[in-house]
Amino acid sequence: MKHTEISKLFSSFIEAYADIEVEDFDLESNTISEEIYKHIFRIKVSLWKHNIEFNRRKRMALPDIFQDIIALYVKIALKEDFEVILEERSGRLQPDILIKHKGLNLFILEVKTSIGWDRGSINGSIQKRIKELSNEFNIPSENIVFIFQSPWNVNKQFANRYWNIRENTPRELPVDFPFNKIRPLLTADDPYYWEHTDGFNRDLEYIEFSEECISSKSKGSIVVPLELTIKEILRASLRVC
Numbered sequence: 001m002k003h004t005e006i007s008k009l010f011s012s013f014i015e016a017y018a019d020i021e022v023e024d025f026d027l028e029s030n031t032i033s034e035e036i037y038k039h040i041f042r043i044k045v046s047l048w049k050h051n052i053e054f055n056r057r058k059r060m061a062l063p064d065i066f067q068d069i070i071a072l073y074v075k076i077a078l079k080e081d082f083e084v085i086l087e088e089r090s091g092r093l094q095p096d097i098l099i100k101h102k103g104l105n106l107f108i109l110e111v112k113t114s115i116g117w118d119r120g121s122i123n124g125s126i127q128k129r130i131k132e133l134s135n136e137f138n139i140p141s142e143n144i145v146f147i148f149q150s151p152w153n154v155n156k157q158f159a160n161r162y163w164n165i166r167e168n169t170p171r172e173l174p175v176d177f178p179f180n181k182i183r184p185l186l187t188a189d190d191p192y193y194w195e196h197t198d199g200f201n202r203d204l205e206y207i208e209f210s211e212e213c214i215s216s217k218s219k220g221s222i223v224v225p226l227e228l229t230i231k232e233i234l235r236a237s238l239r240v241c
Contacts, residue, residue: 017072025077025227027234032073033225037186037218039069040149041209044190048206066149067111070226071097074109077230082106082237093136101237105137109229113149126178143236144181145229151184162223163187170223183224188217 025032040062047059067086074097075084083100097109110129126146134141151159159165161174162184174180188194191209192202 017068020072020076022079023076027077027227027231030219030222030225030227032077032227032230033185033222034215034218036069036073036226037189037221038214040066040186040189041191041214041217044192045206045209048192048202052204052206062149063111063113066113067096070109070111070147073226074099074230074233077227078233082233090136093133095133095137098137099233101240104240105139106143106236106240107233108133108137108139108144110144110146111149112146112153114153126182130178130181140236142181143232145232146178146182147226147229148182148184150186150189151223152187159184168220173224173228183226183229185223185226186221187223188221 043062043065047062050056051059071084071086075082078084078099081101085098085100086096087094088098095108096111098105099107099109110133130141130144133139133144151162156165161179162171163169164171173183191207196202
């Protein structure tokens with residue numbers, strides 16, 4: 001491939017977001033969440049391969065791509081009655097995804113691949129953020145949800161609230177605040193961190209996965225389905241006069 005083609009391929013990827021076919025999803029299934037898993041899995045494998053072949057020591061950042069993929073599937077599921085806006089600013093606040101219905105602010109999704117240094121945020125700053133967003137955008141606090149990419153970026157105790165570590169299965173969404181407003185979506189979505197056979201050097205080798213393998217893995221790797229939150233958005237819209 002010529003070096004001149006790189007930006008063209010990137011342009012095709014970006015333009016695809018605005019040219020996706022409408023599809024009816026069964027919100028009682030995990031179809032949307034499983035598709036998101038497949039996207040993230042494939043992207044992470046590509047970035048793993050890129051690190052090795054391009055001699056890159058740190059992986060490219062994923063947050064904006066993850067956020068846009070979430071927004072894409074929310075937009076497809078809600079269809080034309082809703083407006084999905086990314087990075088809408090009001091005052092000093094700029095939520096990741098704002099959802100409007102009938103011209104009114106309805107719901108906010110904050111999307112996090114990692115909370116990084118702010119691991120104590122579940123003890124105060126998330127609650128504060130919800131209150132600030134609620135006041136600024138005139139949205140009930142119950143209509144503000146945090147979508148975490150994974151439950152594993154806080155600590156083991158946090159992860160075990162959403163994922164039964166012993167049985168390797170999802171738990172019911174907690175009912176206590178703020179944990180009921182935090183929705184970790186995926187687990188085991190990065191094969192770089194999987195256990196590998198002795199002698200395999202993940203920093204020098206990568207693995208190609210078949211579509212059958214990725215699809216099979218997606219079915220057991222959904223923590224809190226995005227469909228749950230989409231159904232909440234639809235129910236909230238019924239309360240709008």
